[in-house]
Amino acid sequence: MEPEKPEQPEPKTPVGLATRVREGMKEDLEAIKTKANKDNVKAEIENLKDPTKTQLYKSIFRVKHEPTPRSRSLGVLTNVFLHLHPAKINRDAVRFSYTWGMGGITFYLFIVLTFTGILLMFYYHPSKGQAYQDILYLENDVPFGKLLRNMHRWGAHLMVITTWLHMFRVVLTGSYKTPREFNWAVGVVLLTLTLLLSFTGYLLPDDQLGFWAVTVGTNMAKASPMLGNEGPFGAQAGMTPYNDVRFALLGGSIVDANALLRSYIWHCIAIPTIVSVLLAVHFWRVRKDGGISGPAPVMLESEMRAAGSRAVKGAAGK
Numbered sequence: 625m626e627p628e629k630p631e632q633p634e635p636k637t638p639v640g641l642a643t644r645v646r647e648g649m650k651e652d653l654e655a656i657k658t659k660a661n662k663d664n665v666k667a668e669i670e671n672l673k674d675p676t677k678t679q680l681y682k683s684i685f686r687v688k689h690e691p692t693p694r695s696r697s698l699g700v701l702t703n704v705f706l707h708l709h710p711a712k713i714n715r716d717a718v719r720f721s722y723t724w725g726m727g728g729i730t731f732y733l734f735i736v737l738t739f740t741g742i743l744l745m746f747y748y749h750p751s752k753g754q755a756y757q758d759i760l761y762l763e764n765d766v767p768f769g770k771l772l773r774n775m776h777r778w779g780a781h782l783m784v785i786t787t788w789l790h791m792f793r794v795v796l797t798g799s800y801k802t803p804r805e806f807n808w809a810v811g812v813v814l815l816t817l818t819l820l821l822s823f824t825g826y827l828l829p830d831d832q833l834g835f836w837a838v839t840v841g842t843n844m845a846k847a848s849p850m851l852g853n854e855g856p857f858g859a860q861a862g863m864t865p866y867n868d869v870r871f872a873l874l875g876g877s878i879v880d881a882n883a884l885l886r887s888y889i890w891h892c893i894a895i896p897t898i899v900s901v902l903l904a905v906h907f908w909r910v911r912k913d914g915g916i917s918g919p920a921p922v923m924l925e926s927e928m929r930a931a932g933s934r935a936v937k938g939a940a941g942k
């Protein structure tokens with residue numbers, strides 16, 4: 625007996641792309657005619673009167689914005705820009721009279737300096753013959769060159785002052801205490817780097833002021849303990865004018881072309897990069913340490929009045 629053959633499915637006639645598109649369109653047209661869809665269209669047109677109800681709005685802002693604390697928190701947390709801020713803060717901690725806004729102003733100045741610094745780089749060559757010529761060109765010929773240079777220069781002076789003031793306010797409000805010790809230490813490094821940014825920028829115009837400032841500064845470095853050839857225990861540590869910290873800073877034993885190039889690279893690349901990373905850590909720690917320290921929360925005058933009248937009404941009701 626011959627074995628039974630398994631049943632073969634009937635071969636389908638191939639459907640072309642044009643047919644499939646036509647069928648699909650027919651189905652879509654039928655769907656549009658249904659009542660449910662007509663209602664949807666009507667609702668969408670009605671929603672246009674209130675943009676927050678449209679599908680487009682909902683696809684961008686994924687949570688409702690009601691004036692409730694929960695909704696407000698969600699609004700902050702689900703927004704890429706706003707989520708950098710805490711969803712809730714102590715009102716009194718952000719009072720201008722408490723922080724003086726000094727940390728924020730310092731950060732703002734850092735941004736201004738980065739921006740103007742990048743623009744200055746378009747006009748500046750860190751080489752002995754060219755650097756000072758570039759400064760003269762900026763001052764006298766480049767449109768708004770003088771403004772650009774002075775924004776950078778005054779911004780730098782201001783940043784040094786505001787960083788000190790910020791540190792001063794942190795001391796006055798005792799904000800260096802537990803749990804903020806680590807952020808204080810990060811701040812100390814930031815202050816040092818801010819001063820180093822200022823110092824390395826000093827030499828770049830390659831004028832008399834910068835030359836002598838760097839001469840004095842690096843001469844001080846050669847007197848540092850262990851690392852400078854004239855400092856305490858320097859000789860014992862094997863330091864000479866040709867291998868000590870001054871030599872490393874200048875890229876030689878005199879203030880010359882190598883010193884200019886080293887200042888430029890520290891000033892424009894290395895220190896700003898380190899500062900940017902540390903600022904991220906600094907801000908992150910402010911959040912993780914429970915937000916800006918702040919005084920004990922107090923009531924607003926209006927809240928006191930409202931609470932007072934509630935108490936009076938309560939007493940009258942008894």
Ligand code: HEM
Nearest residue numbers: 723727728730731791799807808811812814815915916917
């Ligand atoms: C580049 C320099 C700096 C920037 C841009 C910066 C920025 C900030 C900002 C925006 C805040 C939030 C509170 C506020 O605005 O006062 C803050 C908080 C803080 N900063 Fe700085 N800071 C810098 C340097 C320093 C220095 C030099 C110190 C101290 C040595 C320091 C220690 C602190 C501490 C401890 C807090 C927490 C304060 C609190 O919770 O009340 N920062 N910083």
